Structures are given as C-alpha cells and as structure tokens.
Amino acid sequence: MKLNLLLLSLFTCLSLSAQFPQLSDQAEVSLITVGPGPSLVDCFGHSALRVKDPALNMDKAYNYGIFDTTEKNFYLRFAAGTAEYMVAAYDFSRFYNNYRGQNRWITEQVLNIDQAEKQGIFDFLENNILPQNKFYRYDQFFDNCATKLRDIPRSVLGDRLQFHGGHLEEEATLRDLVDENSFNHPWMDLGIDIGLGNLVDKVADVEDRMYLPDYVLSAYEHATISRNGQEVPAIKATNQLFESEYYEIHRETLSPTLLISVIALIVMILTVKDYLSKRRSRWLDFVLFLITGLVGLAVLLLWVATHHTTTVNNLNILWAFAPNLIVAFLMIKKEPKQWLMVYVRFLVILLIAMTFVWIGQLQNYNTAMIPLMIMLTFRYVYLWQKGLGGTRKRAF
Template sequence: MTRSFSLFLIIVACFFQLNAQQKLSTKASISVVTCGPGTDLYTAFGHSAFRVFDPSLGIDKVYNYGTFDFNAPNFYLNFAKGNLTYFLATGNFNRFLRIYQYENRWVKTQVLNLSNEDVQAMYLFLEENAKPENRNYQYDFFYDNCSTKIEAVVTAVLKDKIQFSNKHITTQKTHRDLIYDYTKDFKWGKFGIDLALGAVIDDEASKNDYKFLPDYIFEAFEQATIQKEGVIEPLVQNEYLIIKEKPIANSTKLLTPFNVILLFSLLIVYKTYKNFQLKKRSKWLDFLLFLTTGIIGILVLLLWFATTHTATYQNFNFLWAFAPNIVIAFYLLKTNTPKWLHYYLILNILLLITMVICWLLKIQIFNLALLPLIVALALRYVYLMQVIKLKK
C-alpha cells in the first residue's frame, strides 16, 4: 500500500513537471494586462501583469509581479527600511478579473503579435520565473515594479526582435509631477508622499522613467514594433477592454491637509497675538510645536539616512521640521529659558528662509499645505526671540 502510494506521488509529480514544461498549442497567446487605478492610495497608480491564454489546453493564467506577503518575517520593519521583497505570483485569470470588477477598476489586454515559438518562449520564461527559488525580487517603486517588469521580461525573451520607441511621451515631467497626476484625489496620501520623498524626485524623468506607471507601459506597447521574418510589424496585435469601470461621483472633502494645517496655523497666529497682548507666553503651545516638528524631522532624516529607499534621499523637509526641536521643546516648558535659545531661533528662521529659496528655485517642491505653517512658524519664532531678548 505504501509503495503504491509512493508510486502515485511520483506519477503526480512527473505530471505537474511535464505540465509546467508543456508545449502550448498554436492557438496560445501572450497578453499584457493593464488595470486602472482604484479608490485606495496603494491602487492609485494602476497595475500591470501578463496573461497566458491557450483555449485548446484550457490554460488561462495571470502572471503578477506586484505581489508581496504581509506575513513575511519582519515585514513592516523591512518595508520601512526599504528592503521590499515582491514576487511573481500566478493564478486563474478569471479570478484575477473578479477582484478588479469588485473594485470597479477597468482592465485592458493587449494581445502580443508573437510567433508560436515566441509565445512558447515567453510561457517557459514566466513559468521558470514563477518557481519559488526564482520568483522573489527587490522592489523599487520607480525602477523595479509590476509595470517595469513587463518590458523587462519581454526584452529578456525577445531581445533584439522588439523595439520600443517611446514616441508617446511628449511631456517633460519630474517623478513628483507623475505621482501628482495619480494622487490628485488622495490629498493626505499626496501630503505624506511629499513629506517622505526628497529632492531626487524633482529631477526631470527620462522617457524610460515614465514606465513605472502602467498607463505608460500600455502606451509603450502600443508604439512598439517586432521583427517577424525580416518584416517590422506592430508588437500589439489586438486590444480589448475587458472590464469597464462605472463612473462614481467625487465627494468634496473638507478635512484636507491644507485646510487642517491652515486652521492649526491660524491658531498659532492667534495665540501669538494674544501672548503679545497679554505679555504671557503659551508654554504648552511652544512645547507641542517644537516636539511635533522635531519628531517629523527625525522621521525625515531616518528615511534619508537609515533606509535603502532611493526616493527619500536629499529630503529638505528637515529645514522646517528641524530634528533638534525635540530637545528644545523641553527647554520651552520652563519659564526662564536659556539665553542661547535666542540664537537657536535665529537658526530656525534662517532654515525657513533656505526652505523657501529651495522651493522657489525648484530644488525641491514642497506640499502647498505647508505654506501657512511656514508663515505661522516664522511669526512664532520671531515672537519667541523678542520674549527671550527682553529677559536678557
């Protein structure tokens, strides 16, 4: 009985091994799948995948490079440090579609104009890449994601047969501009992105850099060509809209970053005015102001120096969110503040001026919601300087 069961397992294993390496029929096709943005920030940029379809053999699989495991050891710590391990997952295409239908996201496919040999080569490459020992890769939002993988895989398999012209890209945008195109309706998400990412994303993006976004990969394939038996032909044979999204009315949100920070800034200005009138400093306001900006400053510097995220370098948000403020906050709880604090406040004002100069020169583009806060901080710093000066 044991020997029979072992033999059965061997036969099953051989079957699956043969299935993984099986020969596709002449009706088989490879498609690039592009999915529209969703209503959550992590879905705002859309998605890309491959589809292998062979009606004769009953194969209809999706190959998805945009997969990660929340349950992986130290996932959140690795995510914060920039050690993002993504992997190629496979699944039934119809199940894949149901998810996007439920999320009300459009799905398009581009059937590639490939010979039977190229279809087989693409299929074998994806199957090999999907094996547990091969499927993992180090994710990078701009340079190695589910979208960039599409062109990379096609180029790796078809090599010089295909040509991407990038003629569809006629704008000159920065990475921040490209992000903004997709986060207009995610005000808080955009604010967080502008706070966490540095001046490196304000450099002009090359035409290839645009391809971290699925929409641009879709257009790149529309313009691409393939050489078949010495003849140059379009790489895309057919395009299909498989799921059409249903229009949803946009709701007006009052609690945007600009509105919230504006109210907070007006409170700072008001309290500063009342302090000036009553000649009495609000110590708890100063404590919370310096503590908060100090904590944000520390997070900005950690993202810059303590992670491998390529987009968090050279983040000049530290000019207004000055990390040493976290220590100064406790000095400001005292009635009698040290005299050297006067010079520290001068430094803070100079940092704010430097930030404004960086903004005007487009060295780094800061979120517009910070504008009222910068004015309020400058006013508060000047007031504190006068208070400390009078106590000398």
C-alpha cells in the same frame, strides 16, 4: 570571456526550454492593465502578464503584486524598504473575476511577437514562479507589478523593443504622477510628499512613468519592435475585457492645506498676543518644536536608515529639523538658555533656504507647506526678536 558568457546564456536558454512546456503556434502573450479602485492601495491601478495557449489548455495570469501582510514584521519591513513581494501564476479567469468583482476595467494588449519570443517570455515567467525565484524586493517607482511589464519583454527582446514618448503631452515628475493618482487621498499624499526626497523631482520620461499601469498601457500603444530592419507595432491587438462605469471623481474631504492654514492663523494670533502681553506661550513652543522634531526624525531615518531608493536627499529637513525634538523640552522652561536665540535664528535661515530650494526646483513641496512655512517663520522670528530675550522672566 565573451564566449563563456555566450555559452552560459545559450545553456540557460536551452535548460529553460527543456524544463518548461513548449508553446504552440496558437499561444499569445498579453499585457493586462486593471483600472484604479477607490482605496489608496488601488488608486494607482494594477498590471499583470497573461499567457494563453488553447492547444495546451492553458490560460495563466502572472501577478507580481502579491504580498502577505501577515508575514512577520511586514509593515516594519515595508517602512524600511525591505518588504518582499512575489509573483504568483494562476488561472486567468480567477484573476479576471476578482477585478471584475471590484468593478475595475480590464484591458488586454496582445504582444506582436514571434514564436521564439513568446517562448522566451513564457520560460522567464515560469522560471520566476519557482519557489527560489518568486520573491523580489518591492520598490514603488522602480520595481513593481507595472515595471515588470516593461522589463520582462525587454529581457527577451532587448533593444529591439523601443518605447517612444511622442504621445506625452506635458512634462511631469514622479512626484507629479503620485499626486495625479492620489487626489482623493490628500493626507496620504502629504505624507508621501514629506517622505520622498528630490530624486523624484526630475522630469520623468516615458520609461520612468511606467511604474504606473496606465502609463504602461499608453507606452505600449506607441511602442515598436525592430524586425528585419523595420519598426512594427509592439501590440497587435487591444481587447477591452471588462468595461466599467467606475471612474474616480474628486471627493470632498478636509484639505491639509486648509487645516494647516487654520492652525497657522491660530499660532500667529497667539504669537501677536504673546508679543503684546510680553509673555511667551511655552506649551505652544513645546508642541511646535516637538512635532517638527518628530517629523524630522522620521524624515532622517527614512533617508539614512532604510533601503528606499527615493527617500534620500530629502530637503524637508529644512523645516522638519530633528534636533527640535530635544530643543522642545528646553523651550518649555521658564528661563530658556540664551543660546536658543541663536538656534532659532538658524531655523529661520533654514526656512529661507527652503524657499530658494522650492523656487529653484531643487525639490518640490506639497502646497500645504506654504502656510506651515509662514507660521514657523512668524513664530521663530518672534522668538528670536522678543520671545527668548528680555521677556524671559515673564514667560509662562
């Protein structure tokens, strides 16, 4: 069996070598990292591979970040985790001019590899751009333009390519790294935090972090290749192709934590008013239950009805409880069902559980959840104790 696999692998390599041009000894294979831009799509940076061979008059960029938003149902497929990105190869000058025009820095790291390894990576890339191979299922954390720079050289070098994490100064999770790069997009960051499960809350090692271009660059700065029993640097030269004065600075914007805190204060004031007047603001309960139910439904669908790898095990369901969507229409009635008192008690228990989940680091939540939790607990306890009890006939 092993012999058959070896022969198949050898046959594949020979076939690829015969199919694609042979690189000269002047050829170089490089990793390209592009700095962040101002938009949410660009704030994480970008990565590509470059193969340059003056003898063949060739200088190509292999860009794995290509997608077509005009494709039928693209956004629906993206939400479902089935969106396909593709790799495209084109003249490097076009790639360079595009990102230089966006005023984003461009850094090249030339791989310290021998002729056979260069040819192996080149053959892999050329095979990948064939029409039958160019598409791949995009994954934000595990299969994107940056992770390709980690995985493709390793597919040729194997375990001889080693990434060392000694340069990492602080522990961080995948969620922390999202926050680190999206600080100027707090509302989108909140949405991402709500949509992600606890799989992104494990401590990320050096290879986990390489879903981000910056961490690919730093990982290769400290990476080694085992050659003839010795560890040699994986990078033989680093070239700053374009230096940019642009860097992201914190922009003042409406904070989700601030806005939710204001809303929470208003809800709590209305709740005290309800308690003192012995009346229940039914429309307030309807809105709260409707919104938490809708968010809960979205969280549940991301968990069970999509192909995303990081939206499972999402403990945001402890506050965003999908059945609230139905209960909202029962809460608007003048005389709500008595069993709803038991239901809101259960919601209070879920919020208490959420507190222990957060403290125990089973899942980390966005800081905007703090005022939200306080608000919901305050309202639910009121409904449990007074709002759905003896004051029912005076509700409005």
